[in-house]
Amino acid sequence: MTTFINTLFRHKYILILLSFIVSSCNPTEPKDEPKPNVVIILSDDQGWGDLSLNGNTNLNTPNIDRIAKEGARFENFYVQAVCSPTRAEMLTGRYHSRGGVYGTSAGGERLDLDETTIADVFKQAGYATAAYGKWHNGMQYPYHPNARGFDDYYGFCSGHWGSYFDPMLEHNQELVTGEGFLVDDQTNHGIAFMEKNKYTPFLLYLPYNIPHAPMQVPDEFWDKFSNKELRMLSNPDQEEDLDFTRAALAMCENIDWNVGRVLNKLTELGIEDNTIVLYFSDNGPNSWRWNGEMKGRKGSTDEGGVRSPLVVKWPGKIAAGKTIEQISSVIDLLPTLTDMVEIKHGLSKPLDGVSLKSLLLEENPGWKDRFIFNQWQTKISVRSQKYRLGNDGGLFDIENDRGQLDDLSASLPEIKEQLVAALDGFKKDVVSELPAEDLRTFPIGHPDSRFTQIPARDGIAHGNIQRSNRWPNCSFFTNWTGLEDQITWEVEVVEEGDFEVTLYYTCPDGDEGSVFELSFGEDRLEGQIEIAHDPPLTGMEHDRVERPESYVKDFKPLNLGAIHLTKGPGQLVLKALEIPGATVMDVRLLMFERVN
Numbered sequence: 001m002t003t004f005i006n007t008l009f010r011h012k013y014i015l016i017l018l019s020f021i022v023s024s025c026n027p028t029e030p031k032d033e034p035k036p037n038v039v040i041i042l043s044d045d046q047g048w049g050d051l052s053l054n055g056n057t058n059l060n061t062p063n064i065d066r067i068a069k070e071g072a073r074f075e076n077f078y079v080q081a082v083c084s085p086t087r088a089e090m091l092t093g094r095y096h097s098r099g100g101v102y103g104t105s106a107g108g109e110r111l112d113l114d115e116t117t118i119a120d121v122f123k124q125a126g127y128a129t130a131a132y133g134k135w136h137n138g139m140q141y142p143y144h145p146n147a148r149g150f151d152d153y154y155g156f157c158s159g160h161w162g163s164y165f166d167p168m169l170e171h172n173q174e175l176v177t178g179e180g181f182l183v184d185d186q187t188n189h190g191i192a193f194m195e196k197n198k199y200t201p202f203l204l205y206l207p208y209n210i211p212h213a214p215m216q217v218p219d220e221f222w223d224k225f226s227n228k229e230l231r232m233l234s235n236p237d238q239e240e241d242l243d244f245t246r247a248a249l250a251m252c253e254n255i256d257w258n259v260g261r262v263l264n265k266l267t268e269l270g271i272e273d274n275t276i277v278l279y280f281s282d283n284g285p286n287s288w289r290w291n292g293e294m295k296g297r298k299g300s301t302d303e304g305g306v307r308s309p310l311v312v313k314w315p316g317k318i319a320a321g322k323t324i325e326q327i328s329s330v331i332d333l334l335p336t337l338t339d340m341v342e343i344k345h346g347l348s349k350p351l352d353g354v355s356l357k358s359l360l361l362e363e364n365p366g367w368k369d370r371f372i373f374n375q376w377q378t379k380i381s382v383r384s385q386k387y388r389l390g391n392d393g394g395l396f397d398i399e400n401d402r403g404q405l406d407d408l409s410a411s412l413p414e415i416k417e418q419l420v421a422a423l424d425g426f427k428k429d430v431v432s433e434l435p436a437e438d439l440r441t442f443p444i445g446h447p448d449s450r451f452t453q454i455p456a457r458d459g460i461a462h463g464n465i466q467r468s469n470r471w472p473n474c475s476f477f478t479n480w481t482g483l484e485d486q487i488t489w490e491v492e493v494v495e496e497g498d499f500e501v502t503l504y505y506t507c508p509d510g511d512e513g514s515v516f517e518l519s520f521g522e523d524r525l526e527g528q529i530e531i532a533h534d535p536p537l538t539g540m541e542h543d544r545v546e547r548p549e550s551y552v553k554d555f556k557p558l559n560l561g562a563i564h565l566t567k568g569p570g571q572l573v574l575k576a577l578e579i580p581g582a583t584v585m586d587v588r589l590l591m592f593e594r595v596n
Contacts, residue, residue: 035201037275044212047285059249063260071313072322079308079330081376084109084136086282091117093334093351097434104159105472110138118334119149122203125343130193132186133207141449159473162552164216173451187258198269214547215247225250238288245289247544278312295404301374301381329372371422382419389419441492454590469550480584486575496567498596504555504589508534511581525563555588
């Protein structure tokens with residue numbers, strides 16, 4: 001009897017083991033699938049028409065076109081008229097005026113610190129996050145991308161940069177030297193990030209900096225276009241600079257080549273099917289060139305200034321070759337992506353954007369008409385599915401008149417009245433949130449940050465001192481000739497402490513010896529220019545056409561020693577005490593490094 005019972009028990013355990021094995025292999029059992037990865041690629045100053053996808057035969061963009069062929073393209077996707085507002089809206093899902101963004105330099109590009117970003121949301125959900133490229137929503141921590149949800153950042157935080165070949169950049173706030181052509185370099189970092197996180201869900205943001213001026217591109221891309229006959233041109237009443245167009249198209253083909261590198265790496269890593277890839281631009285083209293005969297370009301709130309390509313692919317989820325006609329906006333990207341990867345954003349502030357998930361994944365989704373608003377400072381236009389109320393007050397049937405040639409205000413007064421009412425509501429609800437005066441200071445010494453950059457871009461020149469160019473973003477101060485001259489920055493020391501200060505300067509032979517003082521309230525630090533350093537202006541050797549922005553120099557770092565900074569707001573002042581020569585120096589940057 002004992003032997004029989006033991007046999008039964010042995011058989012019982014064997015049956016339990018077999019049952020467990022079978023249930024583990026049962027394909028009907030639910031399994032935890034990894035969260036989808038997200039890759040966001042954003043170009044800078046590329047028009048809707050700068051793609052072969054949209055019919056431009058002057059260039060070939062097979063990799064961006066491939067995203068559309070393997071996924072979906074949005075025919076009526078809108079961004080803002082210039083860079084930083086669009087980027088702020090992508091990050092937050094909210095109109096840029098709500099987040100304090102009103103300009104592209106001198107502090108107006110900064111995104112308010114009480115705004116939550118898409119990277120914050122994905123990071124909280126367990127995603128690895130990185131951004132490589134042009135940030136343009138604040139430089140000093142906590143405006144810096146490392147404080148806005150991105151674990152890793154490499155690039156530059158200004159609105160544009162002075163050199164695209166081996167330039168001075170930053171990696172997680174520390175100054176470094178780039179390697180090769182900037183967009184190639186950014187893509188290299190993105191590829192390395194994907195390789196590192198192929199087993200971890202990730203959010204990769206690649207905000208490229210071209211075809212924004214200066215118009216620089218490697219020879220292999222320029223040579224194809226340098227003497228190319230362009231068959232598709234801007235409207236006859238627009239003054240097109242053909243060499244500028246050639247340079248822009250060459251830069252767009254470089255972007256496409258790098259997009260191809262990203263797509264190929266996803267395939268190589270075996271994660272293509274579990275990765276959402278989307279591509280768009282931040283505003284209309286930065287010159288008059290073919291753009292589908294739309295009215296306006298960068299800086300305009302008309303169709304040509306704010307209509308952007310948007311292509312999205314997610315193999316097996318988004319039907320290949322899908323075209324979406326419903327109007328959409330950059331404010332929709334945060335709610336769309338969080339919805340698609342099924343993470344809750346949990347934002348305390350209401351979103352202006354809506355999820356486009358149903359448009360992407362469903363065959364015949366229900367959809368309500370809506371209004372989308374395009375604003376650049378005082379210029380505002382309103383888009384419904386069929387019409388646009390232009391900044392000039394005209395009403396246009398965009399489905400049939402992208403050039404906005406036929407004002408229908410007189411024949412469709414009720415339609416116009418609806419859009420005017422929507423515009424009034426936008427001004428009252430959204431534009432009113434932007435303060436009349438920007439009282440934000442530039443922070444120094446945040447406790448979570450080792451480095452703080454205080455560039456010439458954010459300073460104010462007094463006396464004879466001049467900015468090297470009227471566009472501040474990549475400029476420096478020059479013509480410092482008198483003791484009454486000074487440079488000031490409106491700053492706030494976030495946490496008291498001691499900081500090593502490095503000044504980036506140039507000084508002609510014979511002018512060395514100037515003594516100067518850096519002060520903040522009662523805190524002072526003296527320095528002296530002991531070594532002349534007078535490199536030539538550079539940048540033009542890589543430019544394909546003459547640039548409107550400042551040229552650059554190889555600025556020399558000078559360690560000034562340590563200064564103690566007291567917590568609180570005040571004015572950072574750089575002034576000369578002795579000037580033995582004709583000038584003091586040119587100034588590019590002050591770098592503060594916390595040492596305690």
